[in-house]
Amino acid sequence: MESLARFVLRHRLLVVLGWLVTMVAGGAVAGTVTDRLSFDFSLPGQPGYEAEEQLIATFGTSTADTLVPVLTVPEGSTVAERQADVAGVFEAVRTAVPSVRVVDLGSTGDSRFVTDDGRSTFALVQGPMPAGFGPGTEAQVQPAFEQAAAAAGLDTGLTSYVLLSAGGDTEGPSVLVETLFGAVGALAVLLFVFASFLALVPLLIAAVSILTTFLLVLGLTYLTDVSFVVQFLIALVGLGVAIDYSLLLVSRWREERAHGRGNDEAVVVAVRTAGHAVLASGVTVAISLLALVIVPVPFLRSMGLGGMLIPLVSVAVVLTLLPALLSKVGPRVDWPRIRHDAVAARGWTAWARLIVRRRWLAAGAAVLVLAVVIAPVFGMKIGQANSASLASSGPPFDALQQLERGGVGTGVLTPIEVLVPDDQAEAALRAAGDVPGVRMAVAGGSSNGTTVVDVVPESETVDGQSIEVVNDVRAAVESATDGSVGVAGTGAIVQDYFSAVYDTFPYVLALIAVITFVLLVRTFRSLLLPIKAVLLNLVSLAAVFGAVTWFWQEGHGSGAVFGIEGTGAITFWLPVIIFAFLFGLSMDYEVFILARMREEYDATGSTRAAVVTGLGRTGRLVTSAALILFFSFAALASSPGTDIKVIGTALGVGILIDATLVRALLVPALVSLLGTWNWWLPAGLARVLRVQPSPLVEDRQERTAEDRPLTRV
Structure with a gap:
């Protein structure tokens, strides 16, 4: 550490210029990095994911989000009396958006698509796998659905797990605004600690660290997918880590100067002591994140690789650029010296x-x-x-x-998709429909010798307890068929994550x-x-x-x-x-x-x-x-x-x-x-x-x- 400090002091101009160039380059590519980040949540090798891939390949649709359009007939009439109009609305959706798969009362004849009061009915609509977090299939389905329903004089509603997740929470501050908010809070603390213009130096170190990390992540995106979450972590965790490390080193430098050491010698002692702690801390954080590569989940691995760069870059900047700055301008910016560090x-x-x-x-x-x-x-x-x-x-x-007032449970948000050969579809339907906790099982379509059975549970399958019905459905269908069964859906993906992670x-x-x-x-x-x-x-x-x-x-x-x-x-x-x-x-x-x-x-x-x-x-x-x-x-x-x-x-x-x-x-x-x-x-x-x-x-x-x-x- 002492050798590193003395090397930096001998070449401080080159060190400063090198980091300045890196910072400018990082700032120039930050927007490009955001565009290259991945929204991949794949789980290769897991049964639910593989069944999902089979569903996409066979039918072109995904269970990423199941839209549930709801039709309500005027008071005084029932769905049974307006069945032709109801079927026409959902047929209009199929015609307007041919990429979706629509399963409803008309296509199945199953009365359990109707609420207990007889006035509302729903459908299950699944579209292609979304490419990101922008508008999905609902952007095409909703206008076609509402237009056809209005022409038939029916009231509409549209829900789904993703639409509920986005309720009132789709907008938020940008990464830049969030970073500035964090920086203002950090500056307030630094002003209290240093009580001088020295408080600005850790913020400069953080800016260099963050932009340099973005530059390195850009290179990483050409080698592997990197999760979109990494951008938030770089900006905000990077801000905190870089400032923390700077705070430790600068405080030790001030302490050594207060004990009478010359400026450069104080820098060397600070790097040898506090810098050693910074190195150990940064490596520990990096190892904690790098260990995620053991987990066979691509997006977690990418977060581990991308996140690992945050502490490593911060350590590199703190142990090189910061000593160079303290050696050159440290005493001048440490003004006014209201707080002294000669004693604890x-x-x-x-x-x-x-x-x-x-x-x-x-x-x-x-x-x-x-x-x-x-x-x-x-x-x-x-x-x-x-x-x-x-x-x-x-x-x-x-x-x-x-739907809930009409006796339809939240399970419509997370249907279970069972893929079986056509000749075993009837057996699969009966077996799945008899499972406790299942509202209904219906044939959702056939393609290339494979039938998809849509199984609607009474309750949503989202956690360790509620996904038990997925196991029960899989076991029942496997025992009723020759075992060539694929089970996809939200519950199956949750099971995959339990297994993989x-x-x-x-x-x-x-x-x-x-x-x-x-x-x-x-x-x-x-x-x-x-x-x-x-x-x-x-x-x-x-x-x-x-x-x-x-x-x-x-x-x-x-x-x-x-x-x-x-x-x-x-x-x-x-x-x-x-x-x-x-x-x-x-x-x-x-x-x-x-x-x-x-x-x-x-x-x-x-x-x-x-x-x-x-x-x-x-x-x-x-x-x-x-x-x-x-x-x-x-x-x-x-x-x-x-x-x-x-x-x-x-x-x-x-x-x-x-x-x-x-x-x-x-x-x-x-x-x-x-x-x-x-x-x-x-x-x-x-x-x-x-x-x-x-x-x-x-x-x-x-x-x-x-x-x-x-x-x-």
Whole structure:
């Protein structure tokens, strides 16, 4: 690290010019990157996905979203009396939009397409696989449907899962606006920390990091598909991470200058100490994300690859461009110097002394609060949001309410498509129709020797409990036929994600934990501290998922804050992404605090001094860094779409829980309790990892009175 710092100082002009060129290039291609991002949610090799591909190849239609047009006859008449007019409306839709498959009362003769009051009927309409998030099949179906219904004097409604998801939530601020919102919040925190124009420097570093990452992602899009979600993560996670790393390095530089070092020497010491912590943190975040390549889901893999670039680029910019800027203009922009860094923060030092004196009480209080927050996680459901949480007003909501009042359940939103050979269609129809929880099973068409059977469950199939009917339908049809059965639909895709993601997730967790442990052993020169860090990260993540379950799934506050009722389940891919980001980001604060504690212990031989001085020096930085990330994630939560809001709130709450309960209370309490064992690294393991060993020695804090003032602050 010292060699790197001195190299940068010798060539600072070239370093600055190089990053300037990269930043300009990144800004020029940012729009192109957005256009090249993928909306691919494929699951190669999974049975539901393969059945979906067969459905598309055979009939040209997809279950990505099933439109449910609803016709209501005038009061005083019934659907049976107007059956010819009703059939004509749906036939008009088939004629106007030949690419869709329409299954209705007229095509099947099944009276269960009619509501209990006899005045409304519905159809199932499926179109080609959408290419993105723009207007889909409904843009063609709706005008044709409404025009034909108006000519027949019938009232209309149109609903679907996607239309309900979009209810009132299709618009939101752009990525640029969100980034500016996060930057304003970060600037406010930086002004408090530095109280000088130096607060602008981390924002400059963040801008370079974000635009450079966009440039690298552009190159990545030519090698593999990259998910559209990456653009939000680059802008907002990149903003927070780059500023956090800059904050640590700049603060250490100011501290060294306050202790009398020359400017360049202060830069070198800051890179050698704080820069080492930044490198360890960035690599940990990158590994957490890169581990997603183990998951056999293309869009999660792409998010892992794209997300990995965020911390790596931030580390590169912070360890090269930032030292060059501090060496050249640092002292001049550090004006007016209202806040000084010659001594540790008094408030945090007093807090650390209190924790050391009451370490058992502090640890117990933190564990108790965390247990309360974690408790809801045992009720967490994985799947998709239920329809009740998607919209509470608007035409799609009204159409669904019309069906529900008529005794038609929400299962019409997520029909199960069963593909069987033509000669086994009748057996499949009878078997599927007899399954408990199924409203009806009808023949939806035949092509190239294959019949598609549309099975409408009573309730939507969106989570781990409700998809059981999909298993029952598959088992019933397979037993009634020769077993050549393909089952597609929302429920089948949810099952695929369970299989693809969560069957491999333990391997992801193990890989991240092992590699992180090895990195931290080298960073802390300790065996116990890395074990504690990994375990506390898992505890912190459990608390986050508990909070997400309570707030989003159970709806305690989501309606008041976002106007979205309880989702009933957490979308299947969100826990993996939240875990990957938070595991690394939370470890940042562990590294910042414990690296400084290790440094102080090496200087004093006292665990008490290490805790008091380490927390006194890093407490304000960690809480400030957490606030900066919180503002970034708050901006992310303003994005359109419930899933992005869940990510934003989960990451924001996770950072706050981690920086307060875990790192500012539980970590110092545990370090104080474990004493000299914190710093032990056996010689044999040290040789393997090529670091200096750390033998067990008598801790000086054992010979120091609890209230004796520390001489080295």
